Amino acid sequence: MEDWIDEPIVDPIVSELDRQKIISMPVLLHRSSELSSRTRRFFTVSGSIAGVIGAFLAGVAIQSDSQPAAFVSVLAFIIAGLFVNTGRPSLTTRLQHLYGDCYIIPADLDDNALGLIRRARKAIESVSTSRVNRLGLLDDIANDVVLPEKLWDIARLLRAQVALRAEQDEAMSEVVTPELAAVIAPQREALDRSITSVTKQVVELEDYANRVQEADAALRAHELLKSNDKYRDLLAQTDDAQGLQNLTEHVNVLESALAKNLRDAIDAGQTLATPGDIAAV
CATH class of the missing domain: 1.10.287 (Helix Hairpins)
Incomplete structure (x- = not known):
């Protein structure tokens, strides 16, 4: 998928059957105008x-x-x-009535929020499609439970931020009196702190995805070590003892690097969950 927000984001508590119903409705991609x-x-x-x-x-x-x-x-x-x-009532309205606020669509977000959502979904997709994940070498709880919950939390907070940002913009379009400025200033500060916090969560997801990609690269290098026998035979035929020693040392370094990269990726995934998240699982 080229545009990572094309698919509605659904609350993980929604059943898989209902989630498929929601994401299969193209009408959800835009808020339709509802008749009175x-x-x-x-x-x-x-x-x-x-x-x-x-x-x-x-x-x-x-x-x-x-x-x-x-x-x-x-x-x-x-x-x-x-x-x-x-x-x-329109299909969108009927789905809203049925599922409440259990999904978020592009029309709920502004450009800034969409940018963060794209980054978060891209990072999660990168983890999900990695070879180390497909081989079961990562933390299943982090990938199967924590990542969907993290994406939903980010999307839910972004939707709230968009609504509050629109409210502030509307207020600032009027005559800004000292009283109005006194009210808006702390609200804007709270909103900015929330935006910073959500951005940090997205960065953490991207950092986890980068660690997973490094583990993928280490795994690929480890698999290439299987070809070393061919190179040993070649060096043995040319009487290159130093080359054989270098290959052996390189094997030890790569095996250690693979183990470390896998540990780092698993540790990065575990930091995405709070103790309460893990306990709930």
Whole structure:
């Protein structure tokens, strides 16, 4: 996926079945404009009336064998269906009613928040697709439980920050009196501290992803050591004793590096979870 925010972010507590329902709805990528309750009621009532007219005309058509009446009754039923469907709440609204605030979509965020979300999702994707993760060499709790929770926490905080930032921008667009400035200043400071904290969490994810990539590189180098026998044979045929010794020393260094890189990646993943997160698991 090229754009890491194309898919809605879903609260990990949502079941996998419901999560798939949410992310498979393209309409969620944008907040659709919802009709007012009064307008929806108008369409619903009008559709019901059209349905009653259609039923009446259908009865007339049956009794009198009137083709015009039959045609108009069908038309009335079609109009009734369209009006009733228009009067229903939108799919986005129905999903919101069903799942509440359990998902976040691009329209919930501004450009700054989207940038951080892209970075977080890219880091998590990098970890998930790494070979050391696929081989089960990393901490399963950190990758399967902590990372989805961390992404959701970041997205949830960013959504709240966006709403508060919009509220402050609206307030600052008015005449800024000393009283207004006195209220906004500490609020803006609190918001800035929150943004700094979330940015730090994203950086921690990126640091973990970098450690995992280093472990991947070390694993690849370790696998290439299997080819050393071929090089030993080649050096033995050329009577290069020093070359053989260098290969042996290099094996020891790479094996130690692989073990260290794996430990570093696992440690970095564990720091993403608080003691409470691990205890809950």
